[in-house]
Amino acid sequence: MADGSLTTMDRSDRLLMIGPDHQALEAIQEHDVEVTVLAGGSSKDIGLPIPSGRTTVLFTDDHKNVDNALNCLYRHGAEHFDAVYAHDDPAMMTAAVLGQVLGARAVPPKVVALFRDKYQQKQALRQAGIEVARHELIEDIRDLPPGYELPFARAVVKPVAGQATQSTFLVSSTSEVYRISRDCRAKAMPSRTFVVEEFVEGEEWFADGVVSGGRVRFASLGRYAKNCLTAVNERTPVRTFCLDPIADKASYNVAMPVVHQALSTLGLIDGVFHMELFYDGSRIAFSECAARRAGGPISDQIRYKFGVDLAALSVLCHLRAVDDIAATPRDGVVGSAFLPLAEGTLLDHPSVADLLAQPDVVNARIFVPKGLRTAPAGGNTFGRLGEFTVHTKSWEETTRRLDEVSAWFTTNLKVLPLTATMRELRKLSLLGG
Known part of the structure; x- marks a missing residue:
């Protein structure tokens, strides 16, 4: 991490982590942070090792469930924390609510909703003048409105608050949407509220970084070798590349104004982000943004390319002020x-x-x-x-x-x-x- 990017404090910080973020736990070993991890049954059964040290693990049936989480914390007398944090999308609202209940710093629930609910997200950004795909909400994919017609020639149909392209479909006809509806009903898919987005042409880019005090302190740009949904549908491995601020300066110049405006509109004050964008050779269209690190190896390649550890910053930015980070990227x-x-x-x-x-x-x-x-x-x-x-x-x-x-x-x-x-x-x- 760039020297001087974090301010110091006189005592240990106390963090409540909702679900184990293994990379963050590895990255903060050198920092003075006491971590209590709420780990649910799925995390326990997956069994990835949690670094030893100043980490306490509390087991609960489902760490994403507020009822389970609070019962577990009260059972153990664990109620005093400086911040509450989650990395996994479905646990982020849990962290937001627990932060309010426990009087600890956390991303506020309304802000989490704007990052989790892709319909609300696009509505807010469109009102702010940012170019987004046209979109509409399907409240219950299992029960389409009478006479439903696909409003776009090509579209992406996906859960309104999904993750990792699960249950995400590229369609070009109304009949395909009805087929998805039947399949979701037959398989009792838990996600029922979907968003339909007009398909956007162009290369798929991504921006990652950290916000502290409402300001972007570091941001990098990258791109997928093949657009993510295409790679998933073709069952080909996802590949990602860092874009260089000097060699790819033109890309940074066209993307970063959108990145900054979108983050400001969505209200992120302290946290890391992963934003996806489409570039058609002349303009940038916003795709979606999460208030967490990117999945896959993106954080690792950013750490190697720029010397900036987003795994550590994802936790530390909730505990301490983060200054502007003057990263020096590697050549190549x-x-x-x-x-x-x-x-x-x-x-x-x-x-x-x-x-x-x-x-x-x-x-x-x-x-x-x-x-x-x-x-x-x-x-x-x-x-x-x-x-x-x-x-x-x-x-x-x-x-x-x-x-x-x-x-x-x-x-x-x-x-x-x-x-x-x-x-x-x-x-x-x-x-x-």
Whole structure:
């Protein structure tokens, strides 16, 4: 992190974290913060390690449920905190409400709503004069209004407060919306309020940074190699690249005014953000924004490219004032790729150390344990085996290295097919000859 970017305090800060944010917990080990983590059943069963040190974990059935969360806190006499924080979208309103109940700093509920509810978000930004896709609300996707007609030639249909492109559909006819309605009803999809957005052409960019005292203290720009929804629909691994403030200055000049105006309109005072934008070669259109870090390896590649740790700042900006950060970006191109899950039972895979030993790889993470059984599933942007980041001198070389490392990793996976034959078991040396 850039020197001098954070002010200091005389005593330990006390943070309540709603759901474990493992990267943030790793990043704040060097800071004087006492953390109490509310961890629900799903977090416990996933079992990612929580760093030891000044961290207390309290178990509750569902940390996103205000009733469960408050009962747990009162049961343990844990009521005194300086700030309440959540990284996962569905837990953000819980953190906002608990902040008010406990008298601690947190993103206010109304602001959380503007970042979570994409219909409210686009309404507010359109009124502020920011270009957004035309849109309309479907209150209950399972029960479409009589005579419903798709209002746009092409559109994206998605939950109004969804995440990670789950249950997100690209449609071009009214009949497709009715099919989605029937499927959601048949599958008892929990999300029922949807938003329909006119499809926007252009490259998909993203902006990430930190706001403190109502001012953007740091912001970076990046882009997807292939637009995110396209990659998910095609079941191709998501890839992301950092844009350089000098080499890509024109991109920063066109995007950053929209980023600043959008954040001001949505009312973020203290927090990190991840914003997505579309650029058609002449103008920027706002897509959506979350008051949290980006998913995937984006924060890792920003930390490597700019020396700015958004994982640490996502917590610290709720506890302390953050000054303007004068980052010095590395030369060259930094890009990342998902390592997709393989259908079947995962028996073995290259380790993080193996990945880091590959030329040009500067960061890597593995998320799933050996023995995981993966069945076919719908596309989204969080289902992945791992991710890695590379740094080279050019876009072409970075793209090539992402291809080569991905191919090497896939070649060295050992996966038992879901319907393995005896011959396949013998080939994997699981049985004697």
